[in-house]
Amino acid sequence: MTDPHDVLFIMDPPETFNPRADSTFVMITEALRRGRRPFGTNLSGLGMHGQEALARVAPVALVDGDPPRLVYAEPPRPRALAEFAAVLMRKDPPVDQAYVTATWILDHAGTLVLNAPQGLRTLNEKLSILRFGELVPKTFISRDTSELREILERLGGRMIVKPVYGFGGREILLARSDDPNLGSLLELATAEGTRWTVAQEYLPAAAEGDKRILLVEGEPIGAVLRVPARGELRNNFHAGGRPEASPLTDRDRAICSAVGPMLREAGQFFVGIDVIGGHLTEINVTSPTGMQEINRLQGLSGGDTMQARFWDALEARLLAGAA
Structure with missing residues (x-):
């Protein structure tokens, strides 16, 4: 029972x-x-x-x-x-x-x-953004190093490469056409052609940080800017990024409005999306974080915290299911 x-x-x-x-x-x-x-x-x-x-x-x-x-x-x-x-x-x-x-x-x-297990299997955190082509940076998937070189030239000589199953900022690399180590970098990124790699347009706004937006039931409840450490490409907190307050912009809300219905349909109750320079870069469904940073930056306590809003929505769902 x-x-x-x-x-x-x-x-x-x-x-x-x-x-x-x-x-x-x-x-x-x-x-x-x-x-x-x-x-x-x-x-x-x-x-x-x-x-x-x-x-x-x-x-x-x-x-x-x-x-x-x-x-x-x-x-x-x-x-x-x-x-x-x-x-x-x-x-x-x-x-x-x-x-x-x-x-x-x-x-x-x-x-x-x-989150619903079917959605966890279906929504790869790097690839699910491709459902929203007008909102995302130019993105390619390949494990062919020659093709990745061609993509790099198409993207103006700079691009981000990251593993399809990467997490926590691991193995995110900046590829440059003038890098003498480019061949080795692409071999490492693709595990010598055996692993699919995300090749994504480099967004200069990444130097200012990327915004983590938390959504519950497809609706935004808070956001935090993750600013990279000095000399670091990655913004993730696990990689030394620091949190800064960042209100939701009209563009952020438009992205949430576009993504929210898909998340609800897929049963993804608590999600963290990443936005750089007004572009959707990832949809994190497995175990998104950011609650405590938002609480501190906004001075939230009691029933106003991120975890309280999470539980308010969850208890509403449980009450509706019991009715």
Whole structure:
């Protein structure tokens, strides 16, 4: 039987969370604040008995301190996913064989799963932007180094290359036609022609940062500008980028209005899109972050925080499902 208070987070180990940066951390603490009982598991804890999806789960507790931390309060035990009011897929990438298998298991959860597993499989974070051609920079996909050289010339001698399954700013490279190491760079980017690579128009505005916009139910709830560290190409917080306040512009809202209906249709409840110079560059559906940075920059607390708005929408969804 489903317990309306119990929610399950599929996530990395709680001791790995940065209590001042991770969005999953504040999602869980907000659940506790609202009187819900959060449980956690990881990918290896998932399984199936016949048609029933199960997981080895443990309750998550908040330990006071400076900083506070989350821990598993008890040893894990098996429970059916259908016993939880909601299952929140918050496992960080990579999207690999284990991740995709987990989404197949979640297809059998028998309860609300967010983000929806079908959408997690379908919406590659680098390629799904191509559904919105008028909003995105010139983008190509190839694993042929000769073709990538041709694309580079077409793009004026500078382009960004990044792996289709990349995450957290890893392996993002700037290719230049005048670089004597260009051949080696393209060989590395494509793993010597065995891996598809995204080749994307270089946007000079990237030097000023890229904007992470958080959407819930396809509607924007907040944004933060990620500014690269000195001498660094990448803007990601994992790569040393710093957060700066950044209000939503009319162009940002137009992008959200275009992308939002697709996200809702695909069951992608919580999403982070990246915008550089008014261009949509990524649609992050796996485990987007940015909540805590927005809270601090905007001085948000209580019911105005990003995690509170997340839970307001989730509880509305649960209430509608129970009606």
